[in-house]
Amino acid sequence: MERLLNIDRQWIFLVVVVVMLVGAIAQPLIPMPISSESRQLYDVVGAVPERGAVIVAMDYGPASKDELDAMSVAVLHHAFARNLRVLGICFDQQGVSNAERLIMDVAADSNRRDGDDFVFLGFQSDMTAAILGMGTSIKDVFPEVMVDGESRTTAELPVMRGLEKLEDIALSVQMTGSKDYEKWINYGNARTGLTLATGATGAIVTGLYPYLSSGQVSGLLRSTRGAADYERLVLDAHPGLERSAGRKMSVQFLAHIMLLVFIALANVGGLLGRRTAAEDDPA
Amino acid sequence: MIRRTSLGGLIAALLVLLPLAVQAQEASVTTWIVEGEAWVFIGILVMGGLAAVGIFYAKAGHTISARAMPAVEAAEDGIGRAVEMGRPVVFVPGVQGITKAGTIAGLSILRLVAEKCAEVGARLIVPCRDTIVTSIARETVEDAYKQAGRHEEYRSEDVFFISRRQLAYTAGVNGVLEREHPATVFLQGEFSAESLIFGETGNRAGAMLIAGTDKETQLPFFITTCDHTLIGEELYAAGAAISKDVLTLGSLRGVDLARLVVGAIIVLGIVLEIARLGWIRTMLGG
Amino acid sequence: MSTSIGVWVAALLTLAMFSFLYRENPVYRVAEHILVGVASGYTVLLMYYRVFIPVVWNGIAHPKGVESFFWTFLFTVLALLFLAPFVPRIGWLARIPAAIAVGYAAGQELIAAVQARLFPQLLDTVTAFDGASGAPAVIDALLIVVGTLSVVFYFTMTFRRTPVLNGVARVGVVFLMIGFGAVFGNMVISRFTLLIGRIEFLFGDWIHLIPS
Amino acid sequence: MRTRIPLALAAGMVVLMVLAFFSPKLKATYESPINNGLFIFMAFAVVPAIVSLIRLHVARIRRKHPDSIYSGIALSALFATLFCGLIIDKHAFNGPSFRWIVTFIFEPLQQAVFAFLAFFIVSAAYRAFRARTLEATLLLFAAVIVMIGNAILPLPGPSGPAELWLLTVPSMAVQRGIILGVALGIIAQSVRILLGLERGFVGRG
Numbered sequence: 009m010e011r012l013l014n015i016d017r018q019w020i021f022l023v024v025v026v027v028m029l030v031g032a033i034a035q036p037l038i039p040m041p042i043s044s045e046s047r048q049l050y051d052v053v054g055a056v057p058e059r060g061a062v063i064v065a066m067d068y069g070p071a072s073k074d075e076l077d078a079m080s081v082a083v084l085h086h087a088f089a090r091n092l093r094v095l096g097i098c099f100d101q102q103g104v105s106n107a108e109r110l111i112m113d114v115a116a117d118s119n120r121r122d123g124d125d126f127v128f129l130g131f132q133s134d135m136t137a138a139i140l141g142m143g144t145s146i147k148d149v150f151p152e153v154m155v156d157g158e159s160r161t162t163a164e165l166p167v168m169r170g171l172e173k174l175e176d177i178a179l180s181v182q183m184t185g186s187k188d189y190e191k192w193i194n195y196g197n198a199r200t201g202l203t204l205a206t207g208a209t210g211a212i213v214t215g216l217y218p219y220l221s222s223g224q225v226s227g228l229l230r231s232t233r234g235a236a237d238y239e240r241l242v243l244d245a246h247p248g249l250e251r252s253a254g255r256k257m258s259v260q261f262l263a264h265i266m267l268l269v270f271i272a273l274a275n276v277g278g279l280l281g282r283r284t285a286a287e288d289d290p291a
Numbered sequence: 292m293i294r295r296t297s298l299g300g301l302i303a304a305l306l307v308l309l310p311l312a313v314q315a316q317e318a319s320v321t322t323w324i325v326e327g328e329a330w331v332f333i334g335i336l337v338m339g340g341l342a343a344v345g346i347f348y349a350k351a352g353h354t355i356s357a358r359a360m361p362a363v364e365a366a367e368d369g370i371g372r373a374v375e376m377g378r379p380v381v382f383v384p385g386v387q388g389i390t391k392a393g394t395i396a397g398l399s400i401l402r403l404v405a406e407k408c409a410e411v412g413a414r415l416i417v418p419c420r421d422t423i424v425t426s427i428a429r430e431t432v433e434d435a436y437k438q439a440g441r442h443e444e445y446r447s448e449d450v451f452f453i454s455r456r457q458l459a460y461t462a463g464v465n466g467v468l469e470r471e472h473p474a475t476v477f478l479q480g481e482f483s484a485e486s487l488i489f490g491e492t493g494n495r496a497g498a499m500l501i502a503g504t505d506k507e508t509q510l511p512f513f514i515t516t517c518d519h520t521l522i523g524e525e526l527y528a529a530g531a532a533i534s535k536d537v538l539t540l541g542s543l544r545g546v547d548l549a550r551l552v553v554g555a556i557i558v559l560g561i562v563l564e565i566a567r568l569g570w571i572r573t574m575l576g577g
Numbered sequence: 578m579s580t581s582i583g584v585w586v587a588a589l590l591t592l593a594m595f596s597f598l599y600r601e602n603p604v605y606r607v608a609e610h611i612l613v614g615v616a617s618g619y620t621v622l623l624m625y626y627r628v629f630i631p632v633v634w635n636g637i638a639h640p641k642g643v644e645s646f647f648w649t650f651l652f653t654v655l656a657l658l659f660l661a662p663f664v665p666r667i668g669w670l671a672r673i674p675a676a677i678a679v680g681y682a683a684g685q686e687l688i689a690a691v692q693a694r695l696f697p698q699l700l701d702t703v704t705a706f707d708g709a710s711g712a713p714a715v716i717d718a719l720l721i722v723v724g725t726l727s728v729v730f731y732f733t734m735t736f737r738r739t740p741v742l743n744g745v746a747r748v749g750v751v752f753l754m755i756g757f758g759a760v761f762g763n764m765v766i767s768r769f770t771l772l773i774g775r776i777e778f779l780f781g782d783w784i785h786l787i788p789s
Numbered sequence: 790m791r792t793r794i795p796l797a798l799a800a801g802m803v804v805l806m807v808l809a810f811f812s813p814k815l816k817a818t819y820e821s822p823i824n825n826g827l828f829i830f831m832a833f834a835v836v837p838a839i840v841s842l843i844r845l846h847v848a849r850i851r852r853k854h855p856d857s858i859y860s861g862i863a864l865s866a867l868f869a870t871l872f873c874g875l876i877i878d879k880h881a882f883n884g885p886s887f888r889w890i891v892t893f894i895f896e897p898l899q900q901a902v903f904a905f906l907a908f909f910i911v912s913a914a915y916r917a918f919r920a921r922t923l924e925a926t927l928l929l930f931a932a933v934i935v936m937i938g939n940a941i942l943p944l945p946g947p948s949g950p951a952e953l954w955l956l957t958v959p960s961m962a963v964q965r966g967i968i969l970g971v972a973l974g975i976i977a978q979s980v981r982i983l984l985g986l987e988r989g990f991v992g993r994g
Binding site: 330355484512515523524547557558564571572575 | 597601609687688690691692695696697699700702703704705706707722725726729730732733734735736737738753754757758760761764768
């Protein structure tokens with residue numbers, strides 16, 4: 009069976025692991041300015057009045073945990089610290105268990121009570137139908153929820169008092185690694201005027217800037233960099249949040265320098281005529 | 292044929308709707324049409340209408356040709372190169388199944404490449420990741436050799452299935468590129484993150500690389516590692532032009548017409564904005 | 578070294594997956610098949626507890642009203658047609674619920690294409706110059722308008738390439754390459770984060786080499 | 790009959806959805822039953838995939854296929870997960886034993902699969918990311934700016950950080966052009982479904 013690691017690639021793999029290990033242990037601290045998209049997200053969460061209702065939609069599976077968990081925890085910590093009512097949601101088939109664990113853990117750390125200060129509404133099997141349905145009635149989309157281990161009717165919960173539909177929700181923050189942010193924009197913001205903010209993986213964040221410019225999205229976290237900036241902002245006002253994205257940024261610093269060196273080598277090597285390509289006129 | 296299907300579609304839709312509409316009378320909400328969304332309705336009619344115009348124009352038999360694309364033109368000299376160097380051509384039809392638009396377009400491009408290989412007698416290797424795609428690819432390549440009158444040169448073992456598992460397929464194609472030292476490699480279809488290896492290994496083997504994919508996250512890597520790349524809709528257009536897919540070409544014509552409207556709205560809108568006349572702005576909901 | 582069984586299991590499974598880099602081997606295939614099995618189990622349990630019971634079972638067993646009982650029952654019967662392919666000759670019936678789902682999505686996407694994509698993005702382009710005071714802001718607005726137009730017209734497929742369209746396409750290519758460069762740049766920090774996370778787990782939580 | 794009815798149903802749904810958007814009366818009557826219907830559909834749509842997976846692996850075992858040991862592992866992993874979810878944590882979805890499987894088996898495996906993509910980028914960078922064509926040069930130039938701005942050091946740009954300017958002006962214009970193009974493509978597809986010409990979900994015959 010074929011190998012992906014021939015001789016050349018083996019030493020490259022070694023260099024990558026060593027560089028990242030050094031970064032993780034040495035934790036070189038690099039002062040970077042706070043990205044303005046992260047500050048916008050911090051401000052939009054900060055603008056929600058006390059006891060205002062915020063949806064935290066952790067729409068991602070395990071593949072994006074390392075990149076998005078830090079954002080989910082920071083947003084939850086910020087919302088609970090500001091005594092907001094939090095509705096947890098996860099539309100990713102493989103992320104519901106993780107999302108539930110995150111909201112329960114952060115709520116416990118901020119001693120918020122299940123059913124009174126927050127509730128994990130959970131999962132629904134069609135995202136478009138769910139968001140459209142929530143535009144009219146949230147309890148119809150999530151008729152039953154688990155509160156302290158028992159199944160309860162959503163409408164009776166104290167946290168849901170006055171929260172009939174999306175118009176009653178002050179802000180919805182979605183963490184995602186796929187293009188499904190479009191569904192919150194198409195069926196949440198466009199249909200009901202719901203204020204949106206998005207914590208995005210680097211793989212999809214570039215496509216969100218037009219929505220930030222048009223105001224359809226009011227805040228954006230740009231992968232681990234955005235998460236680290238947001239952590240710093242939240243920590244200034246509400247201590248007790250672990251700097252998990254911040255720690256990864258130290259490793260990113262060395263890893264990015266390593267990659268630039270490799271690209272330089274490839275182009276310097278190219279100039280030395282290792283493989284001169286035919287000149288092509290641009291497409 | 293389309294007359295009956297679309298007519299049937301619309302009649303059925305009305306049959307479904309009439310009783311529902313009547314029963315809706317008693318619903319508590321008063322107004323029938325919500326104001327404020329009128330422009331959205333007009334937008335749907337105009338843009339949808341243009342798309343329909345393109346489709347009916349194509350269905351009515353008018354020929355629609357896709358514009359010239361360097362990646363498709365480069366295929367010819369890429370295959371010529373393979374014959375000169377006496378090395379094979381490798382065609383990778385993407386990592387997805389037949390339901391994906393990218394895979395369908397990739398297989399159409401395979402037909403063009405197979406025909407050219409058959410004409411000049413270049414050896415064509417097609418490693419596949421999906422059993423259905425494999426059988427379609429075999430049919431396409433064999434058909435091309437038959438039409439070029441060189442059916443005896445067709446080698447069915449050169450169009451083969453590696454594995455349904457994505458990583459195993461990636462390693463398999465990687466092995467083919469390293470072993471066969473192809474002169475030219477085609478990467479046409481829908482690819483995912485680890486397909487980045489194909490560009491690297493192909494580059495390493497000194498091959499000419501002609502790629503095409505609709506996956507935006509994969510395009511940056513193909514553009515930097517390959518000589519030519521079909522970007523997004525260019526892949527669909529190239530595939531449809533080769534396979535003379537009237538429906539796709541008609542849709543592309545309709546969308547091109549709609550692009551003119553989009554361009555006009557932007558230019559006109561800005562002119563009016565500067566002239567302090569906000570008609571277009573209010574239309575767009577500003 | 579960690580003393581928790583769970584961390585050890587997770588670490589060994591992680592190494593099993595990474596072993597594919599060296600060569601496909603039985604340990605890797607075991608890990609891959611465990612993943613397939615657990616993922617399927619996860620989906621079945623999720624759909625059963627969080628969708629089937631609250632929506633279907635409770636929708637029929639104790640419905641809110643006669644009307645909601647009727648709708649739930651109707652859609653459950655239609656949904657059962659997804660299983661038709663397991664019965665010879667009536668396999669095509671699965672197309673009925675599929676058609677309803679496809680039509681539902683197409684209808685909503687058609688509305689959203691105009692209401693949530695075209696109109697707001699065109700509005701923001703048309704008003705690009707409104708707040709622009711001072712040279713940098715005007716230049717930015719100009720770049721945005723020219724960039725948007727050139728990319729929209731780069732992808733015209735069925736118009737013959739007149740000199741004007743060729744010129745626009747050439748401008749479009751310049752913008753597209755810068756755009757894909759940005760995608761590339763943000764892709765790097767995203768993919769690196771995943772490997773960093775695994776290294777933090779293996780050398781931090783498992784081997785305690787990294788201070789967590 | 791086999792294709793006419795599905796095509797007509799899909800066309801009817803498109804019309805109903807557009808009318809419901811514009812008519813609050815129609816919307817109020819049909820929105821919640823149809824949304825609920827979609828939830829039911831998507832729950833049942835998963836069943837065929839699971840059943841065919843089980844049939845595939847059972848068939849492999851019965852045919853003594855060389856990979857049958859792996860099929861045995863896949864099936865036992867599936868039933869062990871179901872056993873934990875249905876029997877051990879009897880009432881709830883996210884019970885303790887199921888959570889253990891997810892935390893220490895499922896999530897680490899899924900995360901490991903994508904982890905070595907970073908490594909592929911580095912090996913490709915060293916061997917293939919050459920500025921050979923004009924396009925590749927422009928692309929690499931923009932990529933380097935974003936990379937430096939993201940994690941190395943703050944690069945000054947025209948109005949604030951360089952990578953932020955790049956992401957909010959030229960790159961934003963490109964993504965907006967793509968959004969507008971995709972929107973038109975979606976409209977064309979919905980029109981094809983409305984006219985009963987989109988055979989994708991119906992298959993051939």
